[in-house]
Amino acid sequence: MEKIIVQGGTRLKGRVKVHGAKNAVLPLIAASILASRGTIQILDVPLLEDVKTLSQLLERLGIETELATDSLTINAEKLNVTEAPYDLVRKMRASFIVMGPLLARKKHARIPMPGGCAIGTRPIDLHLKGLEALGVRFEEGQGYIEGFVKDRLKGAKIYLDFPSVGATQNIMMAATLAEGRTVIENAATEPEIIDLANFLNAMGAKVRGAGTDEIRIDGVDFMRGVEYTVIPDRIEAGTYMIGAAITRGEVFVEGAISDHLTPLIAKLREMGAHVLEGENGVLVRAEGELQATDVKTLPYPGFPTDLQSQMMALLLTAKGTSLLTETVFENRFMHVEEMCRMGAKIKIDGRTSIIEGGKRLSGAQVKATDLRAGASLILVGLVAEGDTELTELHHIDRGYVDIVGKLNALGASIERVAVPDEENKSVQEQSYA
Ligand SMILES: CC(=O)N[C@H]1[C@@H](OP(=O)(O)OP(=O)(O)OC[C@H]2O[C@@H](n3ccc(=O)[nH]c3=O)[C@H](O)[C@@H]2O)O[C@H](CO)[C@@H](O)[C@@H]1O
Numbered sequence: 001m002e003k004i005i006v007q008g009g010t011r012l013k014g015r016v017k018v019h020g021a022k023n024a025v026l027p028l029i030a031a032s033i034l035a036s037r038g039t040i041q042i043l044d045v046p047l048l049e050d051v052k053t054l055s056q057l058l059e060r061l062g063i064e065t066e067l068a069t070d071s072l073t074i075n076a077e078k079l080n081v082t083e084a085p086y087d088l089v090r091k092m093r094a095s096f097i098v099m100g101p102l103l104a105r106k107k108h109a110r111i112p113m114p115g116g117c118a119i120g121t122r123p124i125d126l127h128l129k130g131l132e133a134l135g136v137r138f139e140e141g142q143g144y145i146e147g148f149v150k151d152r153l154k155g156a157k158i159y160l161d162f163p164s165v166g167a168t169q170n171i172m173m174a175a176t177l178a179e180g181r182t183v184i185e186n187a188a189t190e191p192e193i194i195d196l197a198n199f200l201n202a203m204g205a206k207v208r209g210a211g212t213d214e215i216r217i218d219g220v221d222f223m224r225g226v227e228y229t230v231i232p233d234r235i236e237a238g239t240y241m242i243g244a245a246i247t248r249g250e251v252f253v254e255g256a257i258s259d260h261l262t263p264l265i266a267k268l269r270e271m272g273a274h275v276l277e278g279e280n281g282v283l284v285r286a287e288g289e290l291q292a293t294d295v296k297t298l299p300y301p302g303f304p305t306d307l308q309s310q311m312m313a314l315l316l317t318a319k320g321t322s323l324l325t326e327t328v329f330e331n332r333f334m335h336v337e338e339m340c341r342m343g344a345k346i347k348i349d350g351r352t353s354i355i356e357g358g359k360r361l362s363g364a365q366v367k368a369t370d371l372r373a374g375a376s377l378i379l380v381g382l383v384a385e386g387d388t389e390l391t392e393l394h395h396i397d398r399g400y401v402d403i404v405g406k407l408n409a410l411g412a413s414i415e416r417v418a419v420p421d422e423e424n425k426s427v428q429e430q431s432y433a
């Protein structure tokens, strides 16, 4: 086991390049299942644990994959297995997005129920309702969900009760090979949805309207290989932008697309940080006192839940009291307890955290309760007095490529070390997201 040690009190300064987006590349990998002809090459792939897990899952379905440092080659012509293995699905609930593509291509899929994770119960009812509308019949049992398609999927009009990202993606992918037109109303509008639509269209699909709340898909007979570059990771970018603000530093985040980060940029400016939006990235500079502000997470284009904990870290250093409301996931305040161990003054009232800024923060032994929580505790560690020791790093490895190296290059004092055996024993067994 390993831990990250952060020495507090440094200013981040310099330039950092963001990797391709985890949440964009995962659906692209799943969508590759749809290509019955030719080879797919995805470029700017972040070499993350989640990417490795999903690639392994594809391999177990009989698909050829080759993962390199920043690219992934997939040939799905020989897809011959339609059951996803539990040992991989349990590591990553996003693997459920192989359901739609498998049903579309093979008319059958058997996938372990993904279950909840640290941030909430995360049901899949919207995925299932949408796929049922396309003609899938589902059976549940022994912890698995099995879908069957008679003949071919048929286009339908589907209204999502909530603009779920995963459900929109699953339905969109299934509909590409369905007969006739599918319309998804109240669809998610995240940049990752647009990226998936662009990828599918490059493979031969006919998807229109992605990025709006109504997506129209006209089914095609087959899809083929393509070369495609994944969009930059707006959440990784946002994490480093907050890193610049929290340390009162100056960082150019290369590759950050400012249009994808509008709510964060607005909040940083409201607090008193300087943000310069460029064509190749975003510069964030902050000095002196920052002001408290209120934040509410919402589906895109609202403030992203995946930046909520990092924003909370920043609000700890602001003057005054801030309210931070989480509306997307019901249990995404696990980091509060850890932050309080570092001296933070935060109270939780239902879905809102009340954050008293400007209190003295001191290094402590803390654990990453989920992926973004881990990043936020590193951010607090950067401004806390003394050393912060962070464990449960498998969460961070799901979503950040070399966060230690990137922060050190910006002037932080942070290292990743092996945990000695005797310390190891006292840390609980790892749990997956
Ligand atoms: C791999 C990936 O891209 N993950 C992102 C994706 O997750 P994911 O696709 O799981 O998120 P969703 O948008 O589906 O979930 C949002 C909310 O809808 C609920 N819900 C979802 C589906 C469903 O069938 N029923 C239901 O009730 C969820 O429990 C949650 O409360 O979008 C989230 C919201 O931006 C991000 O935090 C995740 O980082």
Ligand SMILES: C=C(OP(=O)(O)O)C(=O)O
Residues within 6 Å of the ligand: 023, 093, 094, 117, 306, 371, 372, 399, 433
């Ligand atoms: C919640 C996240 O991812 P996932 O949906 O894969 O758990 C995230 O990226 O912050």
